[in-house]
Amino acid sequence: MVRLSGMTLLAGARILTPEGFLDDAWILTDGEVISEIGQGTPPAEPDVDLTGQIVLPGFIDQHCHGGGGASFVTEDADEARRAARFHLEHGTTSIMASLVSGSNEALKAQVSTLSPLVDDGTVIGVHLEGPWISQHFCGAHAQDQLRAPALNEVTELLELGDGRIRMVTIAPELEGGIEAIEAVADSGALAAVGHTDADYETGVAAVEAGARVITHLFNAMRPVLHRDPNAAGALLEDPRVFGELICDGVHIHPTSIKLALRELGVDRSCMITDAMSATGVADGQYKLGELDVTVKDGVARLTEAGNIAGSTLTLDKALRFVVNNCDVSIEDASQMLSANPARVLGLTDRGTLEPGKRADLLVLQNASLDVTRVMQAGTWID
Ligand SMILES: [Zn+2]
Structure with missing residues (x-):
């Protein structure tokens, strides 16, 4: 040869x-x-x-805020490159740059900073995780930045991204939420439901409007209850929807991971990191967007409110976690780490x-x- x-x-x-x-x-x-x-x-x-x-x-991480001491929530392109590089060394060959809730001005500046990195393949796209999310389930987002999705703000940001904004997380119960999901889906980006106080019916309406992803299932949303399955239940049962799972043993109990996998099946599950900058570096004080975060024993929490603030996970760790703790085979784990995110993101050349x-x-x-x-x-x- x-x-x-x-x-x-x-x-x-x-x-x-x-x-x-x-x-x-x-x-x-x-x-x-x-x-x-x-x-x-x-x-x-x-x-x-x-x-x-x-x-x-190679792993595909569709929801990640940073790692190795560097954040995607930045106006410094080199910092964002360092974050992508850190996860690449852990096997993530395609990564989304997830932002957090911020002012319109800050989001525009961050999208503009990240756009050249989408064009050169450093990241596969930008994910707006907010600001159009619920006050009640804000997680580690700055509460004073949360707002209802005014259609002109949504379309203006999507136009600025010109195809590079690949996913947008929205709480569908907010005023204009369903219209915003339609606008995101029409733009070709993925509409995701998350950080939401929505009930079952609103969850169904969100899927009808084009939502196809549940942002970190179980975290920062009304729980699935026996009398009211809420939006999480509506999205879980729809075969068109993919669920994101943070498999670090902190965000979701291993038994709940197994339950989710039974409902979603391996075919509709995507493992994500939702990692923040402190991933792979020492415990201490960090920032997620504007908020102070304290990392202790590898668990990131808001310094003031104590909410879990993203993870310090890498996808190779997530693979080992589900194989060792959730009765998942390497084959199935790989599908949830590579093939499924490629499918949901429309990355036909990889996975x-x-x-x-x-x-x-x-x-x-x-x-x-x-x-x-x-x-x-x-x-x-x-
Ligand atoms: Zn996140």
Whole structure:
């Protein structure tokens, strides 16, 4: 076989394909894409021997605020790049830059800062998690920045993003909430329901208006109750909706994760980090948007109110958590970490390992599931 420069041959690994694990398998990449996957003797001398290791598709995190001491909620493009790079080293080859509630001016400045990073592929898009969310379920959002979604503010921001705003979280019960969901869906972005006080009927109306994602299911929303399933119940039962799950053992009890997986099925679940800047760095004082956050034993809380303030999770940790605590197989975990977010986001060029897809992959130690190498678009990350 003639191998041209720009090609890489990895061999000897357990490789996860859409058909399941292939043992003693190899992958040939060509430039940014996977050109061939096979089993047994590789077609040439491999560049990398991965005996005893597992290869999974790169993770796709559709909800993340930062990591490694850096935040996406910034007007400093280099800081946002550092946040993406931190998660890349943990296997996240595609990442959303999630903002938090802020003034119209601040949001515009942040969207403008992040737009070039969407264009060069550092992030897959911008997620507006607020300001059009509930006062009662504000989580770690600045309460004085929350407001009802005036249609002109929503459309103005979407126009400024010009396709780069890929997801918007809205509380549908707010005045103008349903119209805002329609406007977001019409723009081609994903409308998500979250940080919401909505009841069941309003949840149904939100899905009819185009909502397709539940922002961090169970967190910052009315709970599913036996007499009133609330918006969470309405979205959980609709087969068109995907649920985001923060699987760090802090945000959702392992049993509730199992319950969610039974209702959503593996097909409609997406694992996210919702990570903030303190992820991967020491406990201490941090900022999430304008608010002070204290991180103690890896748990981030608002310094004043004590609300959980995002996570300090990385997706490789989430993989280990669900495999070790929630009876989830590596195959199913991978689907929720890569293939499903690719589907919900419409990223047709990635999310699975098969010829023609972007060569986004990570290598894990077989027993510990620790990440040993990451490849993004055919290039190893050092
Ligand atoms: Zn968030």
